[in-house]
Amino acid sequence: MPLSKNEYQEINRLYEDRRLSNFHIHEQRKKEIYNKIPRVRELEQEIAHNSISLGKKLIITDQPSVREEYKNRNAILLAEKQKLLSENGYPADYLEPVYHCKHCKDTGYIGQERCHCFQQALIQLLYSNSNMEKILERENFNTFREDYYSDQMTPKGLPSPRANIRKVLQHCHRFISRFPNHENILFQGSTGVGKTFLSHCIAKEIMDKGYTCMYITSFGLFDFLAGQTFQKGSDQSTKLSLDLIFQCDLLIIDDLGTEMINKFVVSQLFQCLNERLIQEKSTIISTNLSLEEFRNAYSERIFSRIIEHYSWHKIYGDDIRFRKSNLT
Structure with missing residues (x-):
């Protein structure tokens, strides 16, 4: 964004x-x-x-x-x-x-530093000029439905998707109540299990508390980083966008792993995640990749930082979009 x-x-x-x-x-x-x-x-x-x-x-x-x-x-x-x-x-x-x-x-x-209110105004403007503001009105904890998740134990003996999502929700609420706390979250699961919806829920709560929160897809993130890296010169708006990525209170990177992964993407992802860890800024990542796929796709340095500094939550169940057609 x-x-x-x-x-x-x-x-x-x-x-x-x-x-x-x-x-x-x-x-x-x-x-x-x-x-x-x-x-x-x-x-x-x-x-x-x-x-x-x-x-x-x-x-x-x-x-x-x-x-x-x-x-x-x-x-x-x-x-x-x-x-x-x-x-x-x-x-x-x-x-x-x-x-x-x-x-x-x-x-x-x-002085020479941008005030927190300036960053907040920037993000509010970005959200109001995009469809994100309307999305957060629809996708929040008040509209989150546990009944989209089956209450039946999985064939592999894992807790039911509903029991699992309740544990994930508990962690999300703790994350919000302690914010800013320098904690990070990674949501992992197949398409349609609610990872993005849950990220939106957290984003709305954090912004309602007055903190800066930036949501961006992995494709959008690396497309922007490529633009500012390879284009000659950069204007003030580009620098502000880059600062927001590195310094906003909460950065949400959605669908990590759907971008075309190459050396540039890996190096930029490491720089982004590492800089935010140094700045003690929280990050939420959602991905369809399994633990093994994530490790193979990105560098060992990235994987080790994710393991050390992120709480990893696997979300599973049926594709909610199909269940909605039967429950609504």
Whole structure:
């Protein structure tokens, strides 16, 4: 789900609109209070005058006693201002600047680093511009149905698919309750057993908690990585997309193993998974490959990291798409 130039520009407009909207709210509040409580305006003017006066004195001499004197003066004025606001039924910080995000003050950046709210806005935009938002409305824990899984023990003596999926669901809920916890999950099973649906369930819960979550198919992931590797130069939107893959709180790679596996894919997958382990960011992988097929398809380095750092959950049962036609 890479970011286009238009989407990058849309994010910038979003932050511009936020700043402008909040500026108008702040100005309206000041107008309201100045009309209702004129003394507040006088106090703010005195505070501003003291700050200017202090600045002029510091040019001549930077004495701690002078700083402390003006600090105390303004503290008394500020306390009177807050008292007046409270007495008239307003919050003490009613005239403070208004921000959606107080960490970055609606700039999207803290110093040279992107704020968490910027990444969240990016992913929300990507999801709203794709079909993913509607998918998560349909595919979540509220719509997950255990009765799509047989309650009969398998011929091989394994627990029934329903008993198995209940254990998997328990782990998923623990994963969500402990998030962010640097844990990782791999869902393995044949086509149609609900691996992608379950990934969507987790994605919705994580995003509802305010964390950044990026969903991408294995084909989409390696297609994007190939593009940014072999194309000359890269624009800001490409760099942002790459950062999201490596730094989002939860990355979901769906259908790993359906892509054309070659040396480039193996090296890029190792870099992606290893970087996220170093960054202590959680990853969920779904695959149709068996344990042995996975080991043969990818390098020993990748397999060892999966075994060491991922909880491996095998999901089995009938193809749910066929069962739906009989149960709905």
